[in-house]
Amino acid sequence: MEVIHFGTLAVLILLLSFAYFYFRLFIQGNGPTSLPCAPLGDRGLWALICSPIRTMPDLRRSIAQYLAIESHKTQPFLLSTLLSGQTVILPASDLKWICAQPNDILSFIEMNNDRFHLRATLPSAARHEPKTLDNLLPRFTKSTIPALHEELLSAIVDVDVKVTDQWSPLCVPKQVTPILAAMANRMIVGLPCCRDKKYLDLVISMGAWILPAALVIRLIPGLIQPAIKRVVRLALHWCLYRSLEERIFPMVADKLARTKHPDREPDRDNTLLQWYIDALHKGDGDQATQSPRFITS
Numbered sequence: 001m002e003v004i005h006f007g008t009l010a011v012l013i014l015l016l017s018f019a020y021f022y023f024r025l026f027i028q029g030n031g032p033t034s035l036p037c038a039p040l041g042d043r044g045l046w047a048l049i050c051s052p053i054r055t056m057p058d059l060r061r062s063i064a065q066y067l068a069i070e071s072h073k074t075q076p077f078l079l080s081t082l083l084s085g086q087t088v089i090l091p092a093s094d095l096k097w098i099c100a101q102p103n104d105i106l107s108f109i110e111m112n113n114d115r116f117h118l119r120a121t122l123p124s125a126a127r128h129e130p131k132t133l134d135n136l137l138p139r140f141t142k143s144t145i146p147a148l149h150e151e152l153l154s155a156i157v158d159v160d161v162k163v164t165d166q167w168s169p170l171c172v173p174k175q176v177t178p179i180l181a182a183m184a185n186r187m188i189v190g191l192p193c194c195r196d197k198k199y200l201d202l203v204i205s206m207g208a209w210i211l212p213a214a215l216v217i218r219l220i221p222g223l224i225q226p227a228i229k230r231v232v233r234l235a236l237h238w239c240l241y242r243s244l245e246e247r248i249f250p251m252v253a254d255k256l257a258r259t260k261h262p263d264r265e266p267d268r269d270n271t272l273l274q275w276y277i278d279a280l281h282k283g284d285g286d287q288a289t290q291s292p293r294f295i296t297s
Helices: 002-027 045-055 059-067 070-074 092-100 108-115 130-143 145-157 172-188 197-219 225-260 272-281 292-296
Strands: 077-081 085-089
Touching (some): 045 059, 045 077, 059 070, 145 172, 172 197, 225 272
Antiparallel strands (some): 077 085
């Protein structure tokens, strides 16, 4: 009897836990509950409950099924998935309005910070000067296209694909992710880090852990979320970010020293890191932020 009672209790706990997490993620989400839910376009509590189950087998097909009705294409709707919870999908006609909104009204950065809890899952998502980065990115992006093209050619060579005369399956994310990681880090930190396999593996692991970590935080009640965020931050720091910082810190310290001492030959590589250091040195950022450890993090 004791075994039966224990098994019953365990099943009950599992069912209650599932019901709670389902409620947190889909019923008590961030989206307006009055919106129609894909793929059927129904509304209300039952729609919120069923929508994640309906979209689970094939998300693309669910979206296509909803948008197959002409009137749905001009109205916002609610999309619920097991990984990301509730997402409000706006019609394409709203794109110009979205782009015209100032950052204090509609901020892409703040949206990502809230949705993926980046202040907890990244080492210092909110510490760097946003105005400095906003000023740098438009100018920097145009000047880095040749380097991106060079890195693309270099990264493609390293892709491990067996070329045969027969058709064979190819896992696109597995092959493309290292290429994207190399190109992104060519822009951010430059050579040689962007071609360091151990460094890129850490970067890819970081990206792979952010979404699950954010999902765990989202499922936790608000009262204890701060404590859970601290635990998640410490775990990611010791498992990933500490190793990343150790690889970048010497390069950052050297670049900062070259920038602060004009008598030394400056290392003028075209990376976002170098542009950011230059901007801080010219006074665009707080002087307290001009330390290798702060910039590395």
